[in-house]
Amino acid sequence: MASYAGELSPHQDAAVQVTDLHRSFNKAGGVLNGLDLEIAPGEFVALLGRSGSGKSTLLRALAGLDRGVAGTGRVEVPAKVSVVFQDSRLLPWKRVLDNVVLGLRAGDARERGLQALAEVGLDGRDKAWPHELSGGEQQRAALARSLVRDPELLLADEPFGALDALTRIRMHTLLRKLCEVHQPAVLLVTHDVDEAIVLADRVIVLDGGVVRHDARIELGTRRSQADPAFARLRAQLLSELGVEDDHDAPRPTAGRLSERAAS
Amino acid sequence: MASYAGELSPHQDAAVQVTDLHRSFNKAGGVLNGLDLEIAPGEFVALLGRSGSGKSTLLRALAGLDRGVAGTGRVEVPAKVSVVFQDSRLLPWKRVLDNVVLGLRAGDARERGLQALAEVGLDGRDKAWPHELSGGEQQRAALARSLVRDPELLLADEPFGALDALTRIRMHTLLRKLCEVHQPAVLLVTHDVDEAIVLADRVIVLDGGVVRHDARIELGTRRSQADPAFARLRAQLLSELGVEDDHDAPRPTAGRLSERAAS
Amino acid sequence: MTTLTAPSRRAISSETEDVRPSRRRLGPGQPIRFGGLVGIVALLGAWIVGSATGLLDPRTLTEPWTVVATAETLIENGRLQESLVTSGVRAALGLGLGVAVGLVLALVSGLSRVGETLIDGPIQVKRSIPTLALIPLLILWLGIGEPMKIITIALAVFVPIYIHTHNGLRTIEGRYAELAETLGVTRWEFIRHVVLPGAMPGFLLGLRFAVTSSLLALVVVEVINATSGIGHMITLASSYGQTDIIVVGLVVYALLGVTADAVVRFIERKALSWRRTLAS
Amino acid sequence: MTTLTAPSRRAISSETEDVRPSRRRLGPGQPIRFGGLVGIVALLGAWIVGSATGLLDPRTLTEPWTVVATAETLIENGRLQESLVTSGVRAALGLGLGVAVGLVLALVSGLSRVGETLIDGPIQVKRSIPTLALIPLLILWLGIGEPMKIITIALAVFVPIYIHTHNGLRTIEGRYAELAETLGVTRWEFIRHVVLPGAMPGFLLGLRFAVTSSLLALVVVEVINATSGIGHMITLASSYGQTDIIVVGLVVYALLGVTADAVVRFIERKALSWRRTLAS
Amino acid sequence: GGAEAGPKLELTAALPDKPADGTVLRVGDPATQVALETSGAIDDLDVDIEWANITGGPKTLEAFRADAIDIGSVADIPPLFAHWTGTDVRIVAARETVDPETHPTYELGVAPGVDVTSIEDLAGKKIAYSPGQAQGALVLNVLREAGLSQDDVELVEMQSVDDAFSIALGSKQVDVAPLQQALVKTYLAKYERDGATTIESGVRDDAWTLYAPTAVLEDADKAAAIKEYVAAWAKAQLWISEHPDEFAKAFYEDHEGLSAEDAKYVVDAYGQYAVPTSWDDFIARHQVTVDTLVEGQDQEPLDVATIYDRRFEKAIADALEGSS
Ligand SMILES: Nc1ncnc2c1ncn2[C@@H]1O[C@H](COP(=O)(O)OP(=O)(O)OP(=O)(O)O)[C@@H](O)[C@H]1O
Ligand SMILES: Nc1ncnc2c1ncn2[C@@H]1O[C@H](COP(=O)(O)OP(=O)(O)OP(=O)(O)O)[C@@H](O)[C@H]1O
Ligand SMILES: [Mg+2]
C-alpha cells in the first residue's frame, strides 16, 4: 500500500510500537512473553493465532485496558484508538443508534450514526434494543460504532466472526473503503486465513506469546483464491497455525478415528 | 450415513418434525414464515443463512425457548435436547468444570466433565472462572457441556465461530466421533460453507423464513476441497447465500469501489 | 452426489395450530394481572372474617367496620385530610431532599475512591444509629420547626438511596466501563450514559425503601412540636389508647406504602424495559 | 510476493520497564487499603475538636473523654458487657430467624407467580407499618418475654432479606434460566446452582440492611420487660436524660454496625469474586 | 436559639417588671395555650409567645438542651431528673388538685383475674415499673405507703410508652401497672368484662409544675416575660377548673382528638385545679418523693427547695390576689 512507510521504519513514524511486552494472569506462565510489534500509520495488519494464544490480551494491552494485569514492556499507541471487542459489547440500556453514537461529539452525530448503521445493513433497526438483534447484527452494530469515529488505530477482535459469507464480504468492502479514506492503522484479529490474506497488508501469527510469523502480503489489489500465490500463502499460514492440509480430514467411521487431526 | 432412515421418511420416524412454523417479533413481518423441516434420528443437518435470517429463532423454537414469541406451527422434538447457544452462556458464578457438569446426574459426572474438557483442549482449566477464559475457550467449554450429556438432539448455534482453523478441525473431529458413537440428530448453524459440507449429511439454507434450499451431501466419508464435487457444491451453496464468486472481491482504490460487492 | 429436496411439504394443519416443545418452566413465568392485590385482599378478608367470628379480639385489632366508621368521623371533621396533606408535604420534601443528597453522595463515593474513603464510613455510622437517638442533636442544630422535620426525614431517606445506588453503580459490569474508556467519553457522558442507567436498577430498589422510610420517619418526627400529620395522629391516639384511630392511621400507612411501592415498581418496569431477566 | 520479517527486534529496555497507554480511568480504580476508616477517623476527629473548642455543647453531645470515662465505669460495673451479651444473643437469634424466613419467602414468591400473589402484598403492607405500632399485637400474641423480642427483631430483619433476595432473583438474566431449562436440571438444582448464586448479590445487600435492622430493633424491643441490653441501656438513660450513657450506647451501635457491615462486605467480596464489575 | 440575650440577672435579684420590647417567650404548654385562647385571656397577655406543641419530661428536657423552648409544663418528676442529669433548672410554678384523693392523676390498673383490691395486696405481684418516669416514682411512692420494699414485689421494667402499660395488663403480662386517667377509661372499657379493675393508689400524684432552665431565668427579659406568663398561667388553670366543659371541648376534643364523651370523662377525672400561693406544703410533699427516689433508685440526695425559684411564688400570689 502506498502509505506504508517502508520496512524496518524508525520507531518515530510507527503508529503502534510495542517493545518486549510481557503479560501474565498467574504465576504459572505468561500469555505474552516479550512480544515486539510495530505497525506503521495506515497499515492494515491481520493477527492470527490459536484460540487462547493471547490475541485478545495483546489487543487489550494496546487499548490500555489491562491495568490490573501483571507485566512489563513498552506500548505506544496513537491517541484516538477504537476497539471492536470480541463480544460486541453494546450497552443493553441504550438503543442501537444511541450505542453507535455514544460519545460522538460531532454536530451531525446521529446522521452519521444512521448512515453507519445503513452501511452495515442495519437500516431501520436504529431504535431496536441490543437484545432484539441477532448475533451477527450485534456484531455489525459494534462495527458501526467503531467506524463512525475515524480512529487513528482500529483494534478489531474477530469483528466478522458471526457473519455469513455474503455479509462478511460486504463488511470487508466497507472496512476497506473506510480504511482507504481515513487511513487508520488496523490490527484485526481473525480466524479466517482467507480473510486475513484478502484484507491485510501484513499478516502476523501469534504463538508462544511472541510474533512467530510476520508476512507482508504483496498480491496487489485484486486478490483471488484462484491465484496460486494466494494458495501458497494460505497454505503457509495454515501450516504456521498447525494445519497441514485443511478441510481434508477424513470422516471417521466408528472406531477408526483420524489420529492426526484428533491429536 | 448408515443410520439415515431413507428419503421422505414418514413423520413417525423423524427426530425433529417442524410443520408450518411461523414466528414473528413484531407486526412488521415474520422471521419464520411457514417453515417445514424434518430431521431423521442420527441425521446431521447444517443450517446456513444470512445474518438475521432466523437461524437462532428456529433453534430456539426447537429448544422450546420461545414461549413469549408470537407464532403458530407444530414443533416435535425428542425429550433429550442439548443446546449450544450462540453466546457461550457459561454461568459466571460457576467454575468451568461445574458449568460443564451442571445438571449431569451420572455418578461419574465430574470425571466425564474432566474428560470432555480435555477433549476440547481445556485440560487443567477446570477450576478457572468463565471470565478467565478466552472467547474460543468459552465456546469450547460450552461445547463440552453439551457433549457430555448424550442428547438425542443437538442444537448448536455457531459453536465453532470463535475458533482458529486447527482448533476448529479438532472440534470437528471430536463432534463427528461423538455423533458416530451416540447418533444424535444434529442441527448445526454455521456460516462456514466448507464446514457445513465437511460435517453434515444435509445442508439447508434458511431464507425468507422458509427452508429455501435442502441439499443432501453424498461425498462419502473423505471430503476434500480438492474434490471437484466439493467445489461445485460449495459454489452452489454460496450462490444460494448470495455470493457469486467468493474471496475474489477487488481491493478498492480510493474512489473506485466495487459496486457489485458493496451492493 | 447432491439431492435437492424442495421445501414444499406442508402439513395439513389448522391455521392456528401452535404446538411447541413442552419444556419444564423454571422461571416464575408471566406476571398475573393485579396479582399483587390478591394477597392484600386475602389479608383484608382474614381481618374481616377474624373480626366477625370473634377470633380477633377487637380490643387488640379494631374491627374493619369500626375502622371505617372512625375514618368517616375523621374525614368529616377534616382531621384525616389535614393530616394527610401535612404529612404528605413533609414526606415529599424530605424524600426529594434525601434522594438528591443520596444520589450525589453515591456518585461521588462510587466513582472516586477518595470520595469513598471520606463519605462511606460516616454513612455506615449514621445508619447504625437509631434515628430516634439523633433527634436531640437535630433539634439542637435545627430547632423544633419544619426544617428539622424535613431534614430528619431526608436523613432517613438518603441512606437506602446512597447504599443502593452506590452498590448498583459498583456492580455495573466492568466491561461497559472499558467500552466507555475506548469510546473516549467525558466523565459526565460516562455518568449520564453508563453509570446512571447502569445503576438505575439499584437506585430504583433503593427508592422503594426510601419511600417507605420517608413515611415511617413521620412517626418519629411528628412526635415533636407537630399539631397535625399522620404520625402525630397515631402518636396522640396511642397516648390515649384510642386503638381505632391508631388502626386508621396504620391502614392509611399501608395504603400509602403499597401504592407508593406499586408506583416505583411501575416506573421500574418502564425504565428497565431493556432488561431480559427471569421476571420478563 | 511475501516478505517475512523475523520477530527479532528487541528494544533496549530496562528489565522492569512498564509503559502502558495512558487512558483516562472512568471507574473508581483500586480500593484504598483501610480507606473505610478514614471517614470514621475524620468524624471522630471532628467530635474531639468540636468538644474541645466548645463548639459542641456537652449537654447535647457528650465529650469523647467523658464517653470514655463513662464507658470505663460501665465496663467496671459489668453493665456494658452484660448488655452486649444480652443484646448480642437477641440480635443473633432474631437475625438468624429473620434471614431464614425472608429467604424462604423470597424463593417461594420469586419462583412462582402464585406464591408471589399471596406473599408479596402482605409483606409490602408489613413494611409500610411502623414496627412500634406492631408491638401491641405482638405482646398480645407472644407475651413480653424473649420470644416476643426475638420475633420482633426477626420481623424487622426478614423484610430487607425478602425484598432484596426477591429482587436479586427476579433480575437474574433470563438467559441463564433458559440454559438451565435446556440442561434439564431439576427444580432444586435450578435453585441451588442458578437462583441462589444469581440472587446472592441481592441477598448480601439485603443482609447488610438486615444486620443493621436487627441492631436497631433492639431499641424498640428492649423497652419492654428488659433488664439489660444495649437498647434497654439507651432507653433507660434517655428517660433519665443521661446523655453520656446514651452516647456510649450510640458509639457501641456505631462500632457494631460498622463492623457487621464490614464483615458482610468482606463476605461479599469473597463470595462474589466471580464478578467483574466497576469495583474490581 | 432564641433572640439575642437580654441583660444578665442574678437568680436572687428582684424580677424586673417588664421585658424589653421584642422579647419572645418560647413555651411548651399546649393545654394552657388552648385555655388562654378559648378564654380570650391571651389578648391581655403583654409578652410575645411562641407556642411549641411539646409536653412531657423527656421532650421538654430535650428541647431545653437544644435551646428550643424557654419554659415547659411537666409533673414534679422531670425537674428532678433534669437536675440529677446536669441540666440546671428551676421550678417557677406549681399546681395541685383541689380534691386529690378523689381525683388522682393515676390509678393502679389491675390485670383481669388478679386479686388486688388495695395497695397492701401488691405483695408478690408483678408491677410494671418505668424508672425515670413519673409512673416509676409513683410505684415507689405506693410501695412506701403500703409498707413494702422492692423485694416484696416483682418489678417488671418497661417504659410507659403510650398505651404500653394498658396492653401489658390486658395481656396479663403484669399484674399491676399505674395508668393515667386518660388510659383508665379505655382500659376498663376494653377489659372490665374480663375482670380488669383499677384501684386508687393512695398516694398524691397531683403535683404539676412549670420549669425553666436557669440560663433562661438569668436573662432579665426572659425572666420578666416568665413572670407575666406564670401569672396568666395561674389564671388559666383556674379558668380550666371553672369551665370544664369548654376546656374539654377545646383541648381534649379539638386539640387532642378525643370523643366528646371521653373528653368529658378525662376532665372530670382530673377534677379542679388549685394554684397554691404558698409553696411550703407543695415543696414538703415533693421532698418526700425525692427521698423515696433517692432511696429506691440510688439517686444523689437533694434538698428540693433549692430548685424552686420562689420569686415566682410571689408573682403568682400577687396576680391571683390582684384579680380576685
Ligand atoms: N482474566 C484472565 N484471568 C486468567 N487467565 C486469563 C484471563 N484472560 C485471559 N486468560 C488466559 O490467557 C490466555 C490468552 O487469552 P486471550 O483471550 O488473549 O486469547 P485469544 O488469543 O484471544 O483466544 P481466542 O481466540 O479464543 O479469543 C488464555 O489461555 C486465557 O485462558
Ligand atoms: N427478541 C427479539 N425482538 C425483536 N426482534 C428480534 C428478536 N430476536 C431476534 N429478532 C430479529 O429476528 C431476526 C432473526 O433473528 P435470529 O437471531 O434468528 O437471526 P440469525 O439467523 O440467528 O442471525 P445471526 O446469524 O446474525 O445470528 C433478526 O432480524 C433479529 O433482529
Ligand atoms: Mg480472544
Ligand SMILES: [Mg+2]
Ligand atoms: Mg443467530
